[in-house]
Amino acid sequence: MARSRVVYKYTEAEDKSMRLGFLLIAAGLLSLLGLGCCWLRPALQERGGGVSANCTVLAVRQLGERFACTFSCGAACRGTARYPCLQVLVRTSRSPAPALLHEDERQLRTNPKCSYIPPCTRDDQENSENVTYKQKYWKKKVGSQPFTCYFNQHLRPDDVMLKRTHDETVLLHCFLWPLVTFLVGVLIVVLTICAKSLAVRAEAIKKKKHL
Secondary structure: OOOOOOOOOOOHHHHHHHHHHHHHHHHHHHHHHHHHHHHHHHHHHHHHOOEEEEEEEEEEEEEEEEEEEEEEEEOOEEEEEEEEEEEEEEEEOOEEEEEEEEOOHHHHHHOOOOOOOOOOOOOHHHHHHHHHHHHHHHHHHHOOOOEEEEEEOOOEEEEEEOOOOOOHHHHHHHHHHHHHHHHHHHHHHHHHHHHHHHHHHHHHHHHHHHO
């Protein structure tokens, strides 16, 4: 005689618990896919474009050329000002050729000819003073002291970054929290099924004892 399959009937609380578990599983998977496609992939590409090295300042100079920047003067107010171009030339421990230092990847994309973009203000003189302050910082405070920088000799041999836009901690959180959400969902589903299975078996054993 064929053995009949036991069909579990979940209570309302158990049903809600199962739905919550499946919802967390779906949310974790969608978060991993979304972050991987929209954010994590370009972040990893950027990291692939920057290996760490030791940099030493070779020269700090201001070019005669000035660049435009946009400042905000209210909710619906925008204006244009100018700032001088500061260049910091460095030598890396991985290459003897001089390279131009940039604050980060965003600054490189915004203005690849300069090493620093000051906070844009309405007053051109104030912008110039901010650039001059940064110039003195690299000349006097840093000087010939080595510091950590990031560069890619094959993709951008003439540019180095002072810092990465996406560091290891951000990348870790990008993976960690969707993964934790997924695992919590799996745990809720598994525990609910196990608890129901044990309850059914306990009830079956109890009925056999009364027979």
